Amino acid sequence: MRMIFLIPFSFMKKNVRQTISILLSIILSVGMIVAVSCMMYSAHVNKTESIREQKGDHHYFILGSSDTLKSISDDTDNSDFTLQNVKAMKIKDSVDITGDFNIVLAFADSECRKMMSHDIISGTYPVTTDEIALDRYTLHLLNAGEEIGSSVSLGDKTFILSGIVSEPPEKTGTTREAFVCEGYPDSYDLYNIYLKFDEDKDLYKQVVAFAEKCQIDTEALHSNGDLIDCVIDGNFQRFINIVRAVHEDEEANFITLLMRLRSEMHLTTGIVSFFLVLFSIFIIYSIFSVSISKRMKEYSILQTIGVSRSMICLMLMIELYSLLLIGFPVGCGLGILADKLFFRQGSDLFSGRASLIERTHSGAENLQYTVYDDSQYRFFVDGSALFGCALLIAVLIIGMCFIISARINKMTVKDMMNSDKIREHKEKIYSLKNKSLLNKLNDRFMFAVPSKFLMIIISMSLGCILIISINFIAVNTRINNMMIMHSQEGLSSDVKISVSKDEPLDIGITAEQAEMVGTSEGISSVSAFMYDLGEISVNKDLLKWKEFWPEIAGDETWKPSPETMKRFNGIAVEDTDCYRIKTNIYGYDDSSLDELKDYIIEGSIDAQSMKNENGIILRTLIDAQNNDDGLDIGVGDRIVLKTVRYNENNKELLRFDGADEKYEVKEYVVDAVVNASLINNTEYIGKEGLDIIMTNEQMKKNYGIDVYNVLAVYKNSESDNTVVSKLGDIFSGDDNIKIYDNSVAIEERNKEIKRAESLIYGIAVLLMIIAVFNIINTISHVLDSKRYSFAVLRAIGISENNFMKMLFVQAMKYTVSTVAVIIASELAIQRIVGNMLKHVYGYINQIQNVSLFVNIIVFAFIGIIFTLTVTVTGKQILDSDIIDELKTE
C-alpha cells in the first residue's frame, strides 16, 4: 500500500521539470479563475449595494390596510420566510390634477424613506399640515417653483414647499408622490408596505410562503426588480423555468432565451467562467498528458508486475491532488493579489453598471451625473466560488485520471514499451525522389501519430483563439460604447447648447450666435443641428411592429403617457389605411453626416447628393434584439412627410389633427437607413417616434428654418473651465437657451471605457501567459521525445546548422498548422460572437472583424515563441552527450 504513494512521489521527483510545469499550470489557471471570479463577485456586490442605494433597500412593496400591515408585522420570522425589514408609507390623500395625473399625499418616516430610496435632498421634511415636500419633476408638472418656502397649489389646496425629495426610483406613470407630515388628516386606511426578505435564503420560496401565510395574492406584490435580479442566485431550477417560459412563448426565439439568461442569470459571467475553467482544465490536462507519455515504459513495467488499472488511476490521482494541494492555495493568493492590484478598476465590465448619466425628468435641467469614485470600490472574495472552483478541478482530475488510466490499460505492454508507436505508413521510400531526407524526417516526426499532432495543435491554438476573440469583443465593445455615448447618452460633444422645449420651433440659436460660439476662445469646432417635428404616413402593410407603440398595440394594460397624448395626440395614430407616426426632423451639417456613416444599415450618405436630389436619411425602428425589420421602408422608397407651416406658432398643431391648411406635405426619397441618430431632442418625442435626417441647407430650403436647435460644441484640449461661462455670456438674458457641460461626464465615461478595456486586455495577457507556457512545454516535450532520433542523426554526422535548420522548419510547420486552426476557428467564432453582441447585448455598431494587424501580431508572436523554444531546446540537445542520448531508446 505504501508503494501507491511512493511511486507517484518518485515519478514527481524524477521528472522535476514536468512536475514544476504541472504545478505552474495549476497555479496560473487557478489564479486566473480566482482573479476573474473575485472581480466579478466584487463587481456584483458593489453593484448590488449601488442599486440598493438607488432603487431602495426592499424587495417588494404591497398596497394594504392597517390590518394587512399588522398581520405582516406580527409574523416576520418563521421557518418558511424571514422578513428582515418591514416599513410602511401611510397614504393620506390623493389629489387629481385636471385629469392629467394625480398626486398621492403620504407620510413616511426617515427609515421608510431610506428603504424606498426616496428621501429629502434639500430643505426639511414637512412638520405642519400645510407643508409639503416634492421632487423636481412633479414641481415642474405643477408649474411650481423650487424655492424652499414657495407656494405649491394642488387642486384647491395650497401648500408651502418645505423640502425637495429625490426622484422616485421607479416611474409611476400618472401617479406622483408628495410627502406630508404625520399629522395630516387621513382619508384612507391604506399603506404602501415595503418588504425586505432574508437574502441568504431562496427569495422566491420566501415570497410564496409569505403570500400564503398572509393570504396575499402574489400578483399584488410589486417587485424591486433591479435589486431582486442582483440578489437572486442563478440556479438550475431557475434556468429550467426560463427555458420553459421561452419555449412556451410563440414569439420568443433563441435570442430571447439568451437575452433572458443575460439579464436574469448573469449570462456574461457564466460564459466567461465557463470558458476560463474549460481553458484551464484543458491546459492542465495537456501538460499532465505530456508528463504521463514520458513514463509509459514505467507504467508498462507496473502492468507487467500486475498493478491493476484502478491502482494506476489512484496513483495518478495522488500525484495530481498532491500538486493541487500546493498549487490551489498559491493560485488563490496570486489571483486575489492580482485582483486587488490590477482588476479593481475594470469591475464595471461585469457590474453592468448603468450609465454614469442620470437624466432628470425635468429635461430642461442640466445633466446630473454620478462620478465613479474608485475609493468606494470594495473588494470581496467569493468563498463559494473558490470552493466551487476547487471542487470542479478536483472532480475533473478524477475524470482526467480515469481517461488516462483507461488509455494505459488499453495499450499492450509492448505498445507502451514502444510508446511512440508510429502508425503503419504507406510503404514508401522517400530517398528515391528526395535528395535530402531531413524534410521528410520532419514530417514523420510531426505527423507520424496524427491524433497526437492534432492534440498538440489544438492545445497550442486554444489560447490564441481566446486572445483573438477577446480582442474582437474588446474592439467592438469600444466602438459600441463610443457610439452609445454619442447617440444615446447625448455625450457626442463637450458642451451642448439647446433650446428649451417651451419655445416655439421657430425660436432657436441664430447663425450669428452659432458663429460667435465657433470663434469663442477655447472652442475647436461646432456642429449645428436644426430641428422640426413632423408626421409620416406609413401604409399598414409596411409596419410590421404595431406593438412598438401603446397607441396602436391593442394592449389594454399598456397605456401611452398622458403628456404625449396631450401634446402630440400620441406617437402613432391609426387611420383607415395607414398609420401616422410622429417623426423628428433633424438638420445636420456635413461633418455630422460624415459621422453618421458609422450607423448605416442600408444605403450610403453623401451630403452633396442629398442637397442636390433632396434625399433624406431614415432612422428606422430597432427592437430589443437589435433587429431592424420592423418598418419596411428602405433605400429608394418614398416617404410623405407632413409638417406644421413655419409661421404657425400654435403648439396645438403639433398634434397634427388641425386644419390641412396649417400643414404642408412633402415627399422625399430615402437615401440611407440608419439605426441611430447623433442627437436626440428630448423636448418633444425623443426616441419614441422615427427620425428623418437631412442637411441644414435642405431644412432651410424645404421649410424656411434658419435657426439652430442644438449646437454640439467641441473644446480645445488646452481649454479650461471658463469656456462654458464664456459661452453663457453669448446667450445671457436668453432664458430659452440651455447650456450643458458634458466634459466631466465624457471624461468619466471615457475612463470607464478604458477601464473595461484594461480589464479585457488584462485577462487576455493572463491567457497569453498560460498559452505561451503551454506552447513552450508542449514543443519542448515534442522535441524531447525525439532525443533518441536526434542522437542517431548526430552520430551519423548531421551538422549543427542542418540540425537547427531542421528544427526551425519544424517550428514553422507547427506555426503554420496552428495559424490555420486559429483562422478556421476564428471565422466561425467571430460570426457566432458577433451575432450575440448584436442581438443579445444590443451592440449598435456594425460588427468589426479583428484587424489583419492584430492577427499578424498574434501569428508572428506564435512563430517567435515556437522558434525561440525550438532554438533553446535544440541547443540543449546539441550540448548533450550523444552516447547517453543513444541509450535513451
Add this chain to the structure above:
Amino acid sequence: MEILEIRNVKKYYGKNDNLVKALDDVSFKIGKGEFVAIVGQSGSGKSTLLNLIGGLDKPTSGSIIINGKEISGFSPKKQTEFRRKNIGFIFQNYSLMPELCVYDNVALPVSIDRSQKTDHEYIKRILTDLGIWEKRKKLPHQLSGGQQQRTAIARALANKPAIILADEPTGNLDSGTTMDVMELLKNSCKEYSQTMIMVTHNDMLAASCDRILSILDGKIERGY
C-alpha cells in the same frame, strides 16, 4: 600506411575516490585496409575506445590521429563533419531512425552529406547482399533484431567511409547470417580499402580478422 594512430589516450570519468579509468594510456596503430578485432571483457573499455575513435567522445588526454589529422583537437563541428565523411558506425543497439524505412535509414548518411550523391545501385547491392532487400520499405519496428542489425550495417557501409567502427555487429545474428555479414564486411574492406575495427565477444570472429587487440582494465593487453 597508417590510417589510425592512438597515442597515449586516456579516458577518465569522475574524480578522486570516484575516478574511473575507462582507458588508461592506450597506444596503437592501425594500417589502411586492416580488419582489426577488439576483444575484452565487459567494462574493459572496448566501446569507449570505439566512441573516441568515432569522435563521439573526447579523450581526457592523448591524441587520436586519423589520416594524419588529429581529431581529438577538433571542434565539435569539425568532428561531426569528419565523422560524416570518414566514419561509418555500427552501434550495438542498431540506432536506426524509427521514423524511416530500411532503405531510407541506409540512405540517411549520404542524404545529409551534400557533397555526395546517393548511389542507389550501391544501396541496392548492399541490401541484397545483406538479405534485406525485400524488407526495404519496412519500418525498423517491423523487423527482427537480426534484420535491424543488418540495416545498421548497411547504413554504415552506404557512404563508403574510410573507417568502419562496429560494436558487436553480429551479436544478434544466427551463425549463418553471421558468416554472411562477416564476408560482406571483409569484401567491402577489400573493395573500398576500408579499415574495419570491430568489437566482439566472439573469439572465432576475432580470429578471422587481420589483427586482434585485447583490452583489459582500460589497457591494451596484447596486440598493437
